[in-house]
Amino acid sequence: EAWRAADWPHTYQSPAFPNVFAAGIAFAPPHAISRPYQTPSGAPVAPAPPRTGMPSATIGKTVAASIVDMCGGAEAPTHAASMAEMGAACVASAGANPLTGTAVSLTVFPIVPDFERYPRYGRDLRDTFGEIGLAGHWIKILLHHLFLYKARLHPGWALIPE
């Protein structure tokens, strides 16, 4: 547990090759983010942070912005998105019916616990919550259509957040 939130990469630039970046699941997490456990049968449970979904999209956008600036003359990355300074929202739904389905909705901030900023739990509890209910299922349906709209680059797509 002798790790710090600052261990996590910020710019995703390779230390060996300045023109190489590792976004999303391409970078190697420096360590697990909570205490490892074992199942009763002895299988290890080593918690790693989720790097898909919202974190990947935010990191990708950050790296792209840095590359654009470096192509324009900047000598170093101009944007940073450490997972220790970034939050995430997630909705896991069950069922396809908008009246009988359900879902769990959750947010965490930051994704990687930072015990120096938030000594008790490592996270800002104002922005870390979870809830089960039909509303989350509606949010999942909404996100489904929003992201398909964005992927098709329809008018205003850039206004839809990752």
Add this chain to the structure above:
Amino acid sequence: MTTSVRPERYPVDDTAAALPTPWTLFLRTFIPWQIVRFAWINLRMLRVIWRSHRTRLT
């Protein structure tokens, strides 16, 4: 000998699961309440997204 000055992480027993009450189960599918929660959860998520998208280095 080494000593730790860091506070103990995860001091609360997080292995126990709380069971929902019948009232909680009812609210999870009660449409008027879920409309309120839909709006509230959306706002909470927008706040997290807003906090996560300030990426430019100063």
